[in-house]
Amino acid sequence: MSREVAIIGVGYSGFRALTPDVSYKELMYEAAVKAYDDAGVDPRRDIESFVTVAEDFTEGTSIFDEYVPDQLGAALKPVHTISGEGLHGFIAAYLQILTGAMDIVAVEGHSKASNILTPNDILAYAMDPIYNRPLRANPYFIAGLEMNRYLCETGTTREQCALVVAKNKHNALYNPTAAYGANIGVEDVLQSEMVSYPLSRMDMSLHADGAIVMVLASRERAEELSDSPIWITGVGWCNDSFSLETRDWSGAIYAAKAGEMAYRMAGIRSPWQELDLAEIDDTFSYKELQHMEALRLCRPGEAGPLTEDGATELGGELPVNPSGGSLGVGHLLDASGLARLLEVVLQLRGEAGQRQLPDVETGLAFGWRGLPTTSGAAVILNN
Amino acid sequence: MSLRKVAVVGAGMTKFVRRAQETGKELAYEAAKMALDSCELKLDDVDGVALGTAPDAFDGVHMKGEYLSDGAGAWRKPFMRSYVGGGTGVFTPIQGWYHVASGLFDVCLVVCEEKMSSCQPHPQGAFLTIFDHTTERPLGPNLLWIFALEMNRYMHMHGLQKKDIALVSVKNKRNAADHPCALLGDPNITVEDVLNSEVLAWPVQRLDVSPVTDGAVALVLAAENVAKRITDKPVWIKGVGWALDTAYWTNRDLYYPKYVEYAARMAYEMAGIREPRKEIHIVEPYDPFDYKELHHLEGLLLADKGEAPRLTAEGVTARTGDMPVCPSGGLLGVGNPIAAAGLMKVAEIFWQLRGEAGKRQVPGKPVTGLAQAWGDLMQVGTVIILGIGG
Numbered sequence: 001m002s003r004e005v006a007i008i009g010v011g012y013s014g015f016r017a018l019t020p021d022v023s024y025k026e027l028m029y030e031a032a033v034k035a036y037d038d039a040g041v042d043p044r045r046d047i048e049s050f051v052t053v054a055e056d057f058t059e060g061t062s063i064f065d066e067y068v069p070d071q072l073g074a075a076l077k078p079v080h081t082i083s084g085e086g087l088h089g090f091i092a093a094y095l096q097i098l099t100g101a102m103d104i105v106a107v108e109g110h111s112k113a114s115n116i117l118t119p120n121d122i123l124a125y126a127m128d129p130i131y132n133r134p135l136r137a138n139p140y141f142i143a144g145l146e147m148n149r150y151l152c153e154t155g156t157t158r159e160q161c162a163l164v165v166a167k168n169k170h171n172a173l174y175n176p177t178a179a180y181g182a183n184i185g186v187e188d189v190l191q192s193e194m195v196s197y198p199l200s201r202m203d204m205s206l207h208a209d210g211a212i213v214m215v216l217a218s219r220e221r222a223e224e225l226s227d228s229p230i231w232i233t234g235v236g237w238c239n240d241s242f243s244l245e246t247r248d249w250s251g252a253i254y255a256a257k258a259g260e261m262a263y264r265m266a267g268i269r270s271p272w273q274e275l276d277l278a279e280i281d282d283t284f285s286y287k288e289l290q291h292m293e294a295l296r297l298c299r300p301g302e303a304g305p306l307t308e309d310g311a312t313e314l315g316g317e318l319p320v321n322p323s324g325g326s327l328g329v330g331h332l333l334d335a336s337g338l339a340r341l342l343e344v345v346l347q348l349r350g351e352a353g354q355r356q357l358p359d360v361e362t363g364l365a366f367g368w369r370g371l372p373t374t375s376g377a378a379v380i381l382n383n
Numbered sequence: 384m385s386l387r388k389v390a391v392v393g394a395g396m397t398k399f400v401r402r403a404q405e406t407g408k409e410l411a412y413e414a415a416k417m418a419l420d421s422c423e424l425k426l427d428d429v430d431g432v433a434l435g436t437a438p439d440a441f442d443g444v445h446m447k448g449e450y451l452s453d454g455a456g457a458w459r460k461p462f463m464r465s466y467v468g469g470g471t472g473v474f475t476p477i478q479g480w481y482h483v484a485s486g487l488f489d490v491c492l493v494v495c496e497e498k499m500s501s502c503q504p505h506p507q508g509a510f511l512t513i514f515d516h517t518t519e520r521p522l523g524p525n526l527l528w529i530f531a532l533e534m535n536r537y538m539h540m541h542g543l544q545k546k547d548i549a550l551v552s553v554k555n556k557r558n559a560a561d562h563p564c565a566l567l568g569d570p571n572i573t574v575e576d577v578l579n580s581e582v583l584a585w586p587v588q589r590l591d592v593s594p595v596t597d598g599a600v601a602l603v604l605a606a607e608n609v610a611k612r613i614t615d616k617p618v619w620i621k622g623v624g625w626a627l628d629t630a631y632w633t634n635r636d637l638y639y640p641k642y643v644e645y646a647a648r649m650a651y652e653m654a655g656i657r658e659p660r661k662e663i664h665i666v667e668p669y670d671p672f673d674y675k676e677l678h679h680l681e682g683l684l685l686a687d688k689g690e691a692p693r694l695t696a697e698g699v700t701a702r703t704g705d706m707p708v709c710p711s712g713g714l715l716g717v718g719n720p721i722a723a724a725g726l727m728k729v730a731e732i733f734w735q736l737r738g739e740a741g742k743r744q745v746p747g748k749p750v751t752g753l754a755q756a757w758g759d760l761m762q763v764g765t766v767i768i769l770g771i772g773g
Contacts, residue, residue, distance in 0.1 A: 055446055056438060056439045060512070062438040062509055063438055063466075063468040063759055065468060065759065066759040067630045068630075074627065075628055075629040076628050076645055077626060077627070077645075078649065079467075080466070080625060081465065081467060082464065082465055082466070083446070083448050083466045084448070084463050084464060092465075092478070096485075098486060098487070099386055099387065099485050100484075101386060101481075125444060126444065126446045128450065129444055129450075235487075237462070237463070238460065239452045239458070239461075240458070241453050242449050246453075254459075369446070369449065373446060373449045375449055375452070
């Protein structure tokens with residue numbers, strides 16, 4: 001395996017809590033046009049394959065991939081959907097270029113979460129239909145159970161989790177695309193309504209609408225087309241057990257194994273020293289800390305104290321979620337991982353505006369598919 | 384640049400049945416286990432899993448791929464589910480191909496599962512939600528109606544009669560009588576039976592259509608160096624292609640599947656095939672309806688437009704003909720558990736090229752075969768070409 005692949009274009013539209021003025025097709029179109037313009041490519045002429053990510057139930061349409069080609073300029077071209085996290089789709093596009101059969105591939109992910117009237121009921125349909133669904137429990141109980149287990153095993157506190165919320169929402173104030181930036185304190189999170197102990201309402205990210213498109217190219221084409229290609233140096237993805245009864249409840253094994261695969265590929269031995277920023281899933285406050293530990297940014301139990309020390313803030317030793325993460329930007333359903341990756345690209349290009357970090361060369365993005373899954377993907381980029 | 388060679392080294396398949404007692408997860412497990420056993424590998428030898436399964440609405444399970452993942456062997460492994468509607472069954476091995484051809488994996492397990500029977504009262508209900516929510520769904524269209532439109536258009540353009548097309552159903556259901564996993568094999572069926580069956584939406588009649596089915600199929604893919612250690616008879620993936628046409632199907636002329644032609648051309652080019660009619664020895668085109676086999680043979684450039692019915696009538700596409708088509712029995716005979724049905728076609732080519740197809744074995748030692756699937760709103764073509772030697 002010797003081919004090198006870079007991101008040569010990114011485009012996005014949103015991210016907003018509500019988008020009554022545009023359809024999902026218009027969101028996708030805007031993101032696609034921006035990405036193609038950024039990359040300097042014509043989708044009809046230059047792009048050889050397209051990957052999209054979507055799930056039927058959140059779209060309200062069966063076989064949703066029917067509705068993706070037109071607004072991407074992809075009709076009568078190779079197009080397929082990965083029903084996975086945005087980063088799974090990204091990796092699928094990357095692999096197609098690695099084969100040598102393709103040189104330029106685009107990936108798309110979007111969220112029109114505001115169209116979903118009953119998101120918790122949809123989520124309940126993701127539970128095992130034989131063993132778990134008959135219990136008729138709100139799926140968020142899984143996050144409560146897992147958070148409790150994580151806090152108990154690592155000695156992490158609810159206050160430390162609340163600090164993650166405060167940090168990410170604060171970072172989001174510097175991100176013009178973020179929907180949920182705010183100046184809040186630990187007390188605000190601790191005092192918010194309890195959803196499933198110890199998970200409170202403000203420990204959870206809120207959904208936002210938006211779309212993200214990225215264009216990937218082989219080294220040859222990337223150097224021809226782009227002045228600032230961002231190189232993909234490692235990818236990894238993994239599932240743990242889907243069954244609630246047999247999964248590991250504390251360690252986020254999927255993140256550990258996805259990270260291990262990506263680090264091995266990128267030749268990274270000490271992530272904390274070698275990474276300059278990390279954008280990792282924070283669907284729930286504790287998930288940022290749990291994922292930091294699983295991804296070996298620190299040892300188990302250290303993520304909370306590091307957050308207290310400010311090590312993961314914008315000016316800290318290893319900024320985590322400088323974009324504001326899902327807690328600050330808004331959770332974009334399966335496009336969330338692409339939003340994490342988008343921030344890494346912007347930071348490595350030096351285009352992150354007010355929140356730009358100095359001297360960044362290597363960044364990690366990690367996405368998790370959310371409840372009730374144990375599915376995650378990691379991507380490492382270098383400029 | 385030359386591509387990393389990828390081989391199919393093992394295959395497994397559950398029985399195709401109308402209503403399986405097993406859960407979808409169990410079906411996926413059974414097929415995956417059989418495929419691994421067939422090439423004497425263990426789950427530990429597998430680097431990652433590619434899964435295919437069609438609409439979540441069949442099972443009523445959101446994120447169905449995640450639900451099936453551990454059953455399909457993806458516990459603590461890289462796992463992705465690809466999805467192109469009815470084209471999924473032939474796309475998933477393409478996904479497996481790029482996993483291995485990328486150099487990241489040496490061994491990839493490809494699993495396709497479908498359990499349609501959970502959908503009550505009839506799985507056709509799941510298809511009511513595939514239409515555009517603004518422009519089409521208010522009209523209450525159903526899948527059989529739009530395929531009736533397409534069949535009508537195809538017949539009209541080429542001046543065909545129902546009896547020309549019914550021959551396909553008869554051939555495939557008779558072929559399926561020799562398939563141990565088949566749901567609707569019938570050695571005695573006649574054209575009259577098809578023509579006299581209940582009309583569903585003219586010109587589509589009951590026996591023009593494949594049945595609702597539960598089942599799963601799995602393949603094991605391996606990179607060249609590993610494949611040669613696993614088996615003496617690797618079957619190489621010579622070419623892959625896929626294409627998705629516009630969602631606005633009402634703006635297209637339905638008599639010819641241009642997207643299938645685009646997918647086929649991509650696969651032929653990768654396989655270095657210039658004269659497909661001479662170089663492809665057996666074909667498994669997607670046949671959820673009898674006219675679709677004909678439609679697809681033309682899209683695959685294996686017959687001139689409107690000529691596929693003549694090839695069928697002349698016996699060219701019979702199991703003992705010059706170009707056997709659907710020697711497995713196809714979806715019309717073996718059954719149509721959507722994603723699993725597509726992968727069944729790829730498995731059939733694998734078994735035929737290895738000379739392991741038992742009573743279904745075509746004569747003449749075929750060297751190259753093609754499997755194709757189709758789906759979405761008469762919109763997507765997926766093509767894979769397998770070959771031995773070279």
